Amino acid sequence: MHIKETDTLLFIGDSITDAGRDRTDSASLGSGYVHEIAQTLRARTGTGPGPAIINKGLNGNRVYDLESRWxxxxxxxRPTxxxxxxxxxxxxxxxxxxxxSPVDEFETCLDRLLAETVRTLSARLVVITPFLLxxxxxxxxxxxDLSPRTxxxxxxxxxxxxxxxRADLVLRRAAExxxxxxxAPDGVHPSPLGHRLIADAWLAVVDSVTPNPPS
Known part of the structure; x- marks a missing residue:
């Protein structure tokens, strides 16, 4: 399904999502994949404002940090x-x-956050897999540790x-x-090219008119 101009898109995560955003400016999206997605969606709307986009990434966060501020x-x-x-x-x-961070506790926490979001907002959920290069x-x-966590x-x-x-698969293929x-210069934090690849993968899954391919 296509993202609509009336949608509110909220991104949350760690430094990969944060990407240096200005936390004193609610409109700041950082310089990473969230910014790339916003540019693409807003370019498509022409003179319209496009969907509202909020970046709530915070560097250093683990899943338990997300729960504390969910x-x-x-x-x-009230994102859609x-x-x-x-x-x-x-x-x-x-x-x-x-x-x-025991994997079973990690999974239980993430599952709890996703379930709460569905129950409270009826929002569409998107999950980007963790990756390492x-x-x-x-x-x-x-x-x-990362493979069972993924x-x-x-x-x-x-x-x-x-x-x-599947950011893990997209970046692994690119690394071939x-x-x-x-x-990802340090193996974790994407370069501008890495961020663009994540953005393109998100757009292909979330903003596509064709059914999502199996993972």
Missing amino acids: TTDVIDH VVTVKIGINDTWRRYDRGLI PVTSDQEDWYE DAVLRAALGNGADVV EREAAEL
Whole structure:
């Protein structure tokens, strides 16, 4: 289905969604995939304002941080489309700080947030999978934690009727033709090209007139 000009799109997640937005300016979308999506949708409307777009990404967030601000940062805005991108920090903190986010607890928390959103808003849900493009040898070890976490994200999305944007697959395929650092210099945070690829993947899933391909 196409996004309509009357829609309110809300994006929430970690630094990949935040992308340097000005938190003192509610209209700031940062310089990442949210901004790219907004540009594309607004260009399509011509002289119209296009859909309202809100960025509530916060760098460093794990799923539990999202839960602590879900009412004020999601529900209270009454969005019609909610996009969630979370998970990489739940993995990363295990390796840089020894802070464990058990996958079953992570999944339960994410499932609870998605279910609450459906129940309270009847909003369309979109979930972007976490991803990693290792640029150092030690990052290869992160998949031990990230792979089952990605599976958990997919289960929570499926269980709540969410559309899924497979950023992990999109960027992995792109890395077959380019250096990983060209897409995510530190393996986690996308370059402008990486953000554009995520935006294009979101648009293909969410703003398409054709049925979504199977994940």
